[in-house]
Each structure stands twice: as C-alpha cells, then as structure tokens.
Amino acid sequence: MKKVIVLVGFVCSLFLSSAQVSHHEFNQMLSEINADSIRATVQDMVDIPNRFAATSNLEVAQYIAGRMRQYGLTDVIIDSFPINEYTWLLHDYVNHNLYNVRGRLPGVTISDSIVIMGAHHDCITTNPPFYNVMYENTAGADDNASGCAVMLEVLRVLQSHGFSPDYTIDFMTYDGEEFGLWGSEYDAATRHDAGDKVIVMLNNDMVANDPDDERVVTLHWYDNAIEDRDTAVSFCQKYTELTPFVPMGADNDERQASDSWNYAQNGFRSVFAIENNFSPAYHEPGDTTGLYNYDYAAEISKLNLAMLIHYTTVAGVPTKVEDVADIATVSLWPNPTSGIVHISCPKATEGGTTILVYDVFGKLCRTEMVNDAFTTLDISNLPAGMYVMKLMRQNQLLDVCKMMKQ
Numbered sequence: 001m002k003k004v005i006v007l008v009g010f011v012c013s014l015f016l017s018s019a020q021v022s023h024h025e026f027n028q029m030l031s032e033i034n035a036d037s038i039r040a041t042v043q044d045m046v047d048i049p050n051r052f053a054a055t056s057n058l059e060v061a062q063y064i065a066g067r068m069r070q071y072g073l074t075d076v077i078i079d080s081f082p083i084n085e086y087t088w089l090l091h092d093y094v095n096h097n098l099y100n101v102r103g104r105l106p107g108v109t110i111s112d113s114i115v116i117m118g119a120h121h122d123c124i125t126t127n128p129p130f131y132n133v134m135y136e137n138t139a140g141a142d143d144n145a146s147g148c149a150v151m152l153e154v155l156r157v158l159q160s161h162g163f164s165p166d167y168t169i170d171f172m173t174y175d176g177e178e179f180g181l182w183g184s185e186y187d188a189a190t191r192h193d194a195g196d197k198v199i200v201m202l203n204n205d206m207v208a209n210d211p212d213d214e215r216v217v218t219l220h221w222y223d224n225a226i227e228d229r230d231t232a233v234s235f236c237q238k239y240t241e242l243t244p245f246v247p248m249g250a251d252n253d254e255r256q257a258s259d260s261w262n263y264a265q266n267g268f269r270s271v272f273a274i275e276n277n278f279s280p281a282y283h284e285p286g287d288t289t290g291l292y293n294y295d296y297a298a299e300i301s302k303l304n305l306a307m308l309i310h311y312t313t314v315a316g317v318p319t320k321v322e323d324v325a326d327i328a329t330v331s332l333w334p335n336p337t338s339g340i341v342h343i344s345c346p347k348a349t350e351g352g353t354t355i356l357v358y359d360v361f362g363k364l365c366r367t368e369m370v371n372d373a374f375t376t377l378d379i380s381n382l383p384a385g386m387y388v389m390k391l392m393r394q395n396q397l398l399d400v401c402k403m404m405k406q
C-alpha cells in the first residue's frame with residue numbers, strides 16, 4: 001500500500017497528503033512485471049484483424065480502452081478525430097477517423113500536472129524492395145504492440161498496488177503514427193492549445209527485439225529534456241538489467257520518427273525508448289509475436305515503472321529501505337506569499353536537512369540547506385504560481401507542502 005503522509009497544523013493553509021511508495025513496495029512492483037503478461041498483450045493485438053494505419057482502428061482502440069478499464073481506470077476515453085492528409089507511403093490521401101485512447105489516473109496532490117506514458121497502436125506492412133504498402137498481414141507485434149503492452153503492464157502492476165499518484169498520469173495509445181505521427185500530433189497540439197501542464201511524455205516504440213539477450217535500450221532524447229534522458233540512463237542502471245545507449249549527432253535523428261517528437265515540438269519534455277537491436281521484420285508480415293524477447297520487454301517495463309513513480313510522486317523513487325516513519329511537521333507562512341516564506345521545522349536541528357522547491361512541471365527551482373528549526377526562504381524571484389516544497393534528509397522525505405507564490 002502507498003504510504004500516506006498527513007500533516008496537521010494551522011499555519012500552513014495548503015496541507016496535502018502525498019503519495020509515497022516504500023522501498024519494499026517499489027521492489028515488489030518491479031518484481032511483479034511479467035514477461036508472459038506482456039507477450040499475451042502483444043498476441044491479443046496481433047490477433048485483432050485490423051490495425052492498419054490507413055483504415056479505421058476503432059477495434060484496437062476499444063481493446064486498449066477495455067484493458068484500461070479492467071485495471072480499474074474509470075476515466076477512459078477514445079478520442080476520435082477526422083484526418084484528411086496526404087501520405088507518400090500510399091501516394092494518396094488518408095481520409096477517415098483516427099482513434100487515440102486516453103486512460104487517466106488522477107493525481108491526488110496536483111492533479112493538473114500530467115505525466116504521459118504513450119505508444120502507438122497502429123501498424124503498417126510494406127513489401128520490399130519497392131516498399132509499397134500492403135493492407136494485409138499487418139501483425140505489428142514489435143511495431144508497436146510491444147510499446148502498448150509495456151504501457152499496459154506498468155498500469156497493471158501500479159493498479160494492483162492501488163497506486164495513487166500525486167500528479168495525474170495519462171496512459172495513451174495513438175492512432176495514425178505510421179503515416180505521419182498524426183494521433184500524437186493531434187494530442188500534443190490539443191494539450192498545447194489548452195495550456196496543459198505536461199511534466200514529461202514517456203514514449204515506447206519497438207521495445208521487444210533482443211534475440212541475443214544483449215539488453216541494450218536506445219534512449220532518443222530532445223534538447224529540452226536532457227535531464228530526463230539522464231534520469232532514464234541512471235534508472236536503467238539502478239532498477240533494470242538494461243544497458244542504456246544514448247545516441248549522439250545524426251544517430252539521434254530517429255527521435256523525429258515517433259510520437260514523442262510531437263510533444264517536443266510543442267515544448268513538452270519527452271524521452272523515447274526503442275530497442276537497440278532493430279527488428280529484422282520491421283514493417284513486414286513477419287513482425288509476429290514469436291520473434292521477440294519478452295524478458296527484454298519486461299526490463300523496459302521496469303524502466304517505465306521507475307520513471308512513472310519518479311515523475312508522478314512528489315517523493316520520487318524511494319531510496320531508503322524503511323518507510324518514512326520519522327515525520328517532521330513542517331509549517332510555512334505566509335501562504336500564499338509574495339516572496340518571503342518562514343519555515344518551521346523542529347527536526348532540521350538534527351542536521352543534513354534540505355528544502356527543495358519544485359514548480360508544477362516538476363522542475364527543481366530552489367535547493368536550500370537548513371540547520372535551524374526556523375528558516376526564511378526568499379522566493380521573490382520565482383514566477384507566480386503553485387509550488388511544491390519537499391523537505392529531505394539524506395534522501396529521505398520528511399515532509400511535503402504546497403506553497404502559493406502570488
């Protein structure tokens with residue numbers, strides 16, 4: 001079960017209970033990621049008669065939405081919109097409805113900050129050497145039932161633990177990726193226009209090919225999300241058996257070839273995970289379930305699980321074995337503030353205590369060591385808005401408070 005911290009007091013007017021996963025439970029979650037479960041989802045998707053990018057993909061959208069509801073998500077929508085675009089692959093216009101799926105796990109602390117985990121659910125088959133598009137035999141196991149299966153596996157494990165994030169998670173699958181990233185283009189632009197606070201978008205596209213068990217994952221990255229790339233690198237090493245590969249220069253151009261690109265284009269941070277050993281059956285009829293390594297996809301799922309917990313809980317991934325037992329009651333005033341905040345934290349006298357201030361995008365804005373029971377923080381240089389203040393001692397979360405800057 002999640003660890004819930006409840007603050008009592010009367011000085012801080014915006015107390016919050018924060019989602020926190022204990023170290024034990026986090027390890028438990030990682031160990032419950034199951035390769036057979038991922039494989040079964042891939043097979044289900046391969047068995048859907050049609051996932052072809054140029055025809056209606058309502059059936060696969062309904063399958064994904066059904067799985068999300070089965071795992072307890074109550075806010076699941078199939079986001080349908082018309083498309084009328086030319087694609088060079090077909091030498092023709094695609095003119096029909098696309099179907100994105102969005103399953104929302106609402107945040108309990110700052111629900112309007114959103115972390116997206118996404119993957120495209122459509123596929124195509126082309127016929128070499130001329131690469132004309134074929135409508136038949138679109139199995140799409142690796143590209144990209146595997147990415148959808150990883151997302152559903154992470155959701156399965158989180159929901160079985162009753163995980164309740166601080167920030168909202170949108171689990172998404174996209175239509176129309178293969179012809180021009182259309183589903184994600186629509187979603188990213190819609191969110192941009194609505195002013196959505198997207199913390200990060202985690203994209204998985206082709207994450208099951210690893211015939212020799214090399215367990216290398218390529219992490220394509222975007223200029224506005226270098227920190228996020230580095231987090232993914234360190235999480236591969238800490239929580240998985242994956243060796244991360246970070247492409248540089250032209251090797252990173254493939255970042256434009258999947259849905260995360262549209263989020264980057266709209267100013268949102270994103271990370272794109274893809275197998276380092278590229279599928280030999282890419283866009284071919286042989287892209288079927290049996291070709292792939294689901295233990296490898298399970299490691300990719302562990303990376304995604306760790307990233308999600310990191311990005312959607314104020315406390316982040318737990319670093320201590322014990323639950324947080326020693327809760328320091330922190331008070332801050334005035335709140336809202338125009339600049340100066342007074343902080344009372346009796347436990348700070350024990351030393352090694354740090355105040356971390358995050359904005360609604362999860363970006364760290366201030367770090368301050370505190371040694372006294374009373375501290376004053378000047379945040380007059382920060383823009384107006386909501387902030388989250390974390391009080392940490394040696395990687396252990398002591399307390400969390402919301403703070404409003406006027």
Ligand SMILES: [Zn+2]
Pocket residue numbers: 120143144177205206258
């Ligand atoms: Zn793909």
